[in-house]
Amino acid sequence: MKSIVEVKNFQMAFDGKVVIKDLSFEVKKGEVFGLLGANGSGKTTTIRALLGFYKPTGGELLVDGKKYNPEDTNVDVGYLPEERGLYRKESVIDTMVYFGELKGIKEPREWALRYLERVGLLDKVNEKVEKLSGGQQQKVQLGLTIMGSPKLLILDEPTKGFDPMNRRLLIEIIEELHKKGTAVIMITHYMDEVEKLCDRALLLKDGVARAYGTIAEIKKEFGGKSLDQIFVDVYGEENE
Amino acid sequence: MNSFTFKVAKFEIVRQLKKPAFWAATLLMPLLIGGIYFISFISTQDVDMNPTIDEDTKIAITDDAGIFGPSAPFIINGDKEYGVEMVKNGEVDLYFYIPADFAESKKAEFYHISEGLEIFNFDGNILKALMMQDASTRVDELDILALTSGYEIVDNKINKEGEASNALGKAIIPFAIGITFFMFIALCGNRFLLTVVEEKENRISEMILTSVSSKHLIVGKIIAMLVLGLIQILALIIPVLILVIINRNNQLIGPIVAMIEVDPLAIFLSVLLFIVSSVFYAGTCTFVGSLVSTAKDASSFIGPAIIMMVFPLYFMQMFMMEPNIVVQIMTYFPFSAPIALMLRSGFGTITTLEYCIGLLVVAISAVIMTKLAIDSFQKNAINFGTLKLKWLKKR
Numbered sequence: 001m002k003s004i005v006e007v008k009n010f011q012m013a014f015d016g017k018v019v020i021k022d023l024s025f026e027v028k029k030g031e032v033f034g035l036l037g038a039n040g041s042g043k044t045t046t047i048r049a050l051l052g053f054y055k056p057t058g059g060e061l062l063v064d065g066k067k068y069n070p071e072d073t074n075v076d077v078g079y080l081p082e083e084r085g086l087y088r089k090e091s092v093i094d095t096m097v098y099f100g101e102l103k104g105i106k107e108p109r110e111w112a113l114r115y116l117e118r119v120g121l122l123d124k125v126n127e128k129v130e131k132l133s134g135g136q137q138q139k140v141q142l143g144l145t146i147m148g149s150p151k152l153l154i155l156d157e158p159t160k161g162f163d164p165m166n167r168r169l170l171i172e173i174i175e176e177l178h179k180k181g182t183a184v185i186m187i188t189h190y191m192d193e194v195e196k197l198c199d200r201a202l203l204l205k206d207g208v209a210r211a212y213g214t215i216a217e218i219k220k221e222f223g224g225k226s227l228d229q230i231f232v233d234v235y236g237e238e239n240e
Numbered sequence: 241m242n243s244f245t246f247k248v249a250k251f252e253i254v255r256q257l258k259k260p261a262f263w264a265a266t267l268l269m270p271l272l273i274g275g276i277y278f279i280s281f282i283s284t285q286d287v288d289m290n291p292t293i294d295e296d297t298k299i300a301i302t303d304d305a306g307i308f309g310p311s312a313p314f315i316i317n318g319d320k321e322y323g324v325e326m327v328k329n330g331e332v333d334l335y336f337y338i339p340a341d342f343a344e345s346k347k348a349e350f351y352h353i354s355e356g357l358e359i360f361n362f363d364g365n366i367l368k369a370l371m372m373q374d375a376s377t378r379v380d381e382l383d384i385l386a387l388t389s390g391y392e393i394v395d396n397k398i399n400k401e402g403e404a405s406n407a408l409g410k411a412i413i414p415f416a417i418g419i420t421f422f423m424f425i426a427l428c429g430n431r432f433l434l435t436v437v438e439e440k441e442n443r444i445s446e447m448i449l450t451s452v453s454s455k456h457l458i459v460g461k462i463i464a465m466l467v468l469g470l471i472q473i474l475a476l477i478i479p480v481l482i483l484v485i486i487n488r489n490n491q492l493i494g495p496i497v498a499m500i501e502v503d504p505l506a507i508f509l510s511v512l513l514f515i516v517s518s519v520f521y522a523g524t525c526t527f528v529g530s531l532v533s534t535a536k537d538a539s540s541f542i543g544p545a546i547i548m549m550v551f552p553l554y555f556m557q558m559f560m561m562e563p564n565i566v567v568q569i570m571t572y573f574p575f576s577a578p579i580a581l582m583l584r585s586g587f588g589t590i591t592t593l594e595y596c597i598g599l600l601v602v603a604i605s606a607v608i609m610t611k612l613a614i615d616s617f618q619k620n621a622i623n624f625g626t627l628k629l630k631w632l633k634k635r
Contacts (some may be wrong), residue, residue, distance in 0.1 A: 051450055053622050071244060071453050078449040083622070085443030090255060098251045102244065102451040148433060 001164035003151050004029045004064055004075065004183045005050065011058035012045055015130040018109075019045055020207035022059070027150075027200075032174070032184040034194040034201035036227075038235050043187045044082050047154055051079060063152065080158055082187075085142050088130040092121065092140055095129060099144045108147070113145045119169060132148065132156070135166050139204060142170060149180060156187045191227040201227075203234060210234050248460025249633065250466070253437060256468050258580045265427065266472045270479040271600040299366065301334040301579035305342035312374045320349070327351045336367045349394045372428050410506070411586040413631050417510040418582030420473055422515055425549060428469040432522055433538040436529030454618035460528070462522045469518065505604035507628035509595055510585060516603040517578035521549065523577075523609030525572065552583055559583040564592070574605035 004026035012020035020042045027033040048054045050061040052068050061067070064075040087095050093112055098166070100108025116122045117137045124132060129140065146153065153174070159167045174184055174197060188194060194201055199221045201218060203211040211218045211230065214226065222230045256262045281328040299314045302323050308315055316323065330353075337349040348367060436458075439445040448457065487493045528541045552559065552570050559567055563584065570576040571584060571594065581598045584590035590598075 048446075048622060051446075054450070055448065069453065070451050071456065077450055079447060081446040083443045083448060087255075087438070087444060088261075088442055094251075094255065099341075099447075099451060101251075102448075107328070166262075178519070181588045206514070 002029050007064045009059035010056055010061055014059045025202050025212055027185055028184055029183050030181045031199040032178055032197050034198035035185055035187045036201055037204035040172055043202040043204055075152050076147040076148055076150040078153045080145040080155045081113055082156040085188050086129045086137060090124050091128055093125045096143060103148045105148045135163055138166060151182060153182050153184045194227055205234055242456055243461040244456035248457055249464040250463055252464030253467055266475045269476045298332040299334045301336045302342040303338045305338045307338055308374050311515055324351050347394055386625055394502055396463050402553045409501035409614055412500050413507055414510050414582055414585040417514050421514050423468050424518055427472050432465050432525030433529045433542055434535055436526050437535050437538050440533045449621050451529055458526055458614045465522055468519055513599050516606050520606035520609055523606055523613055526613035527616055529611055530613050551576045552580040560587050572601050575600055577602050
């Protein structure tokens with residue numbers, strides 16, 4: 001299977017402090033890939049460098065064989081960042097139509113209405129975003145991310161702050177997109193989500209890959225332990 | 241226009257047009273103008289158009305019509321050319337010429353030196369006062385009325401070379417464009433900042449930059465803000481023009497309209513300067529907005545830039561005279577150049593070449609500032625904290 005994301009010998013330093021050391025991995029087309037690690041391990045930094053927000057100190061980060069540029073790529077990317085928000089003063093529909101137009105969707109209004117109906121927000125179409133509850137805003141953010149069925153979906157802690165209902169809805173949507181051939185990179189701290197959704201994963205600690213492969217391979221490498229236990233073992237090394 | 245730029249610009253324009261606050265700010269200005277006009281209209285009803293004769297004022301009159309009696313003061317024996325020469329030489333301040341056919345033409349001529357920008361000069365009415373004073377010693381009141389009413393004094397402003405002078409007429413359009421630019425700064429600055437800061441303040445910059453490049457996002461925003469600024473400026477100008485047209489025969493507005501001198505090159509350059517200055521200002525605001533993450537931070541950074549832009553207004557007197565080194569610096573310093581150029585153009589103290597060089601400086605600065613804003617927005621898109629100088633460095 002061909003790769004949609006290739007990270008080769010990626011290095012990143014801020015103010016002389018190295019935070020990512022010679023990191024290499026790939027994400028294959030159509031797979032769900034878990035990017036795992038504790039806070040500050042370099043997951044978000046890697047994604048931001050992949051999308052061009054950071055200039056890497058060394059190495060290459062490629063989307064479909066080239067540096068990512070939203071206006072010069074054959075790969076539609078949906079990105080739900082860790083720091084996320086919405087235009088608070090705009091209506092739900094205007095926000096979604098704007099993003100839909102930027103993503104090149106032919107009928108963004110129709111797409112948005114179908115999505116809002118599915119997630120139970122059809123009655124909020126003309127409501128200003130700031131009037132929505134936190135959970136309702138998360139649904140709109142998710143809608144903006146998956147608009148136009150992207151070929152690559154990057155979700156940075158997607159279920160953070162989600163109630164169980166919304167979490168289930170999100171997982172359903174990820175599974176649907178996966179079935180349609182979307183590659184998903186998922187940054188998460190919930191190992192049950194990884195076990196349920198991910199084909200392969202990478203475990204980062206201090207900017208270094210500590211485990212990489214299919215979920216089965218990783219488990220085998222750590223003596224058949226659960227992902228939860230592997231996580232605890234890797235991050236507990238320093239304390240021992 | 242690139243389709244991404246167009247989409248961003250459309251979104252920004254439509255969302256602002258939907259806001260009641262935008263229309264409130266837009267319509268408030270014409271209402272203010274209307275109010276100011278009304279007050280000034282009321283107050284001009286009391287304008288004294290019959291000035292008293294200052295003892296120091298040197299006056300000469302050539303009376304070819306024989307209106308004045310033989311003992312009247314200020315009458316000279318010389319002809320009109322001689323009288324105008326006296327004005328040029330500074331021998332007299334005011335010279336009146338009453339032609340032989342005055343009884344039929346009802347027109348007298350008034351000559352005085354004018355290099356300044358005075359709008360109204362009622363000194364022409366001194367002739368009327370002198371005629372009444374002189375006639376009152378000789379004829380009855382009814383004759384005085386017949387003599388002194390219904391004639392026109394043609395105001396001939398000349399310079400020291402004796403050529404017709406219309407400094408104000410030439411200055412009106414450049415000044416009007418300068419005032420428009422000043423209004424643009426006052427009306428649009430805050431919106432320029434907010435439109436850029438908003439993405440970071442609402443934590444949406446990462447999501448948006450995955451769909452559109454910072455180049456098209458920033459250029460789209462700048463275009464949108466310029467269009468919105470234009471709408472507000474038109475809302476300001478159109479009522480003014482309507483008022484001027486309605487009152488074109490008014491004793492105060494009429495003479496101003498009549499003296500407007502249209503120099504196509506000067507107007508073209510002034511409009512061009514207005515456009516590049518607006519882009520420069522928009523680029524500056526956008527750059528500042530891209531560096532910080534809250535509107536509060538932005539307003540404290542943009543303050544110095546605005547002060548630098550309006551700095552020439554504090555030195556208005558200096559701009560009326562032969563340009564000194566301070567004026568020259570302000571003319572070519574990008575921040576002060578827009579208003580400095582507009583002032584010098586209005587006062588007629590700049591050559592076309594100097595103006596074009598200043599224009600070029602502003603145009604280049606506008607491009608540089610826009611480029612800085614684009615790069616900075618991309619680099620600082622994920623800077624959600626307070627501004628640190630390290631964020632300015634290449635990341």
